[in-house]
Amino acid sequence: MVGQSIPASLGAAEVIDSTGHPHALATRWAASDALLVFVRHFACVGCAEHLAALRPRLDEITRLGVSATIIGSGGADQLAAFIEREDLASHEVACFTDPTRAAYRAAGFQRSAWGTFGPIAIGHVVRAYTHGFRNGRAQGDLHQQGGTLYVRMDGTLAYYHRAHHLGDHARLVDVVDVALAERAQAATP
Amino acid sequence: MTPLLHLANSIYLISYAVKEILWLRFLTCLAGVASLIGLLLASSSTPRELMVWQIVFFTINLARLIQLIHERRPVPLSPDAKKLAKLVFPSLRPRELLRLLEVGEVLDHPVGHHVIRQGEPLTHLAIVIDGTARVQLADARTIELSHGAFIGELSYLTGKPPAANVIAADRLRIVRWPTTALREYLADAPDTRTAMQLVLGADLATKLRGRA
Numbered sequence: 001m002v003g004q005s006i007p008a009s010l011g012a013a014e015v016i017d018s019t020g021h022p023h024a025l026a027t028r029w030a031a032s033d034a035l036l037v038f039v040r041h042f043a044c045v046g047c048a049e050h051l052a053a054l055r056p057r058l059d060e061i062t063r064l065g066v067s068a069t070i071i072g073s074g075g076a077d078q079l080a081a082f083i084e085r086e087d088l089a090s091h092e093v094a095c096f097t098d099p100t101r102a103a104y105r106a107a108g109f110q111r112s113a114w115g116t117f118g119p120i121a122i123g124h125v126v127r128a129y130t131h132g133f134r135n136g137r138a139q140g141d142l143h144q145q146g147g148t149l150y151v152r153m154d155g156t157l158a159y160y161h162r163a164h165h166l167g168d169h170a171r172l173v174d175v176v177d178v179a180l181a182e183r184a185q186a187a188t189p
Numbered sequence: 190m191t192p193l194l195h196l197a198n199s200i201y202l203i204s205y206a207v208k209e210i211l212w213l214r215f216l217t218c219l220a221g222v223a224s225l226i227g228l229l230l231a232s233s234s235t236p237r238e239l240m241v242w243q244i245v246f247f248t249i250n251l252a253r254l255i256q257l258i259h260e261r262r263p264v265p266l267s268p269d270a271k272k273l274a275k276l277v278f279p280s281l282r283p284r285e286l287l288r289l290l291e292v293g294e295v296l297d298h299p300v301g302h303h304v305i306r307q308g309e310p311l312t313h314l315a316i317v318i319d320g321t322a323r324v325q326l327a328d329a330r331t332i333e334l335s336h337g338a339f340i341g342e343l344s345y346l347t348g349k350p351p352a353a354n355v356i357a358a359d360r361l362r363i364v365r366w367p368t369t370a371l372r373e374y375l376a377d378a379p380d381t382r383t384a385m386q387l388v389l390g391a392d393l394a395t396k397l398r399g400r401a
Binding site: 060063064065173176177179180181183184185186187188189 | 326327328342343346347348349352353379382383386387389390391393394396397
């Protein structure tokens with residue numbers, strides 16, 4: 001998929017913000033490259049751990065001129081609570097939810113009970129708990145797995161990570177490397 | 190001897206309340222010594238297996254304690270390393286910076302020396318320590334790079350040959366890393382890789398703003 005145009009259905013997929021307003025996902029890469037992080041659901045312990053690693057690097061990513069977006073699968077009210085709980089309002093990151101999971105499907109992300117309750121997932125839950133993260137009641141689709149995309153302004157894909165289980169996150173150093181390479185290309189005389 | 194065993198267990202108890210790993214290792218070593226002496230003096234009926242396990246625990250803790258002390262010793266930085274620590278890598282610990290510098294080399298170039306030639310594959314990523322480097326763009330514009338600035342970073346990031354010549358505008362002192370060796374090193378040093386990404390990103394953001 002990397003290097004190819006993203007599916008039209010992904011660009012056309014509508015996500016909603018915390019006030020309930022719909023947005024076509026394609027607007028995220030209309031004016032700049034976009035980093036899209038799909039979390040499992042808003043109370044997922046593995047996603048909280050992922051965000052704790054991502055949060056300190058959000059400003060670095062947006063400073064490069066990349067728009068950062070986090071997408072979950074719960075309701076708009078759950079999204080608002082998620083933004084507050086994860087302290088995302090103080091960062092330049094747009095947060096949406098995709099209750100129909102149309103964007104998840106268009107992105108090719110998995111839906112798997114094994115990925116949520118399998119031994120590897122349980123291992124990740126234990127690890128996240130030992131690091132102080134906590135799970136809540138599912139706020140979105142419990143079996144939906146996440147993923148990460150880097151979409152260039154022209155709609156082609158520069159990075160793709162599909163999570164196979166809870167705790168399977170894109171390595172941030174790899175994502176930032178892609179952002180640096182893409183933006184260096186733009187800065188090359 | 191029972192009092193020594195009580196002392197050892199009291200120290201173990203204190204060690205459970207300590208958060209700092211160095212103190213925790215120190216206390217467990219201390220408790221290990223007290224415990225071993227206590228067991229030796231207790232009676233000849235002390236099971237040998239118990240003694241062997243105590244020695245194993247003590248040896249592991251002692252080795253970790255020595256390692257921690259070694260890692261935390263202050264490291265002297267050269268004047269070049271101090272400049273780089275202050276200007277470019279403030280987030281790196283001195284030992285991490287030294288390891289990074291060991292992958293590269295510090296070089297002095299006379300005025301007019303070609304640091305990078307346009308169109309030739311990039312072999313090194315460099316940072317100016319002292320002096321000035323001049324970037325000669327294809328449209329005849331020039332950009333001056335002074336201390337703390339990267340040389341060759343766009344090619345390093347994109348993997349494409351440099352689009353400009355870079356020459357020493359005056360006596361130039363740089364640190365440079367072979368690109369392959371640097372990538373290999375950074376792959377195994379995530380904290381240093383993050384620090385390098387941070388400074389490369391800041392440098393790149395400045396360039397992108399200049400082009401906007």
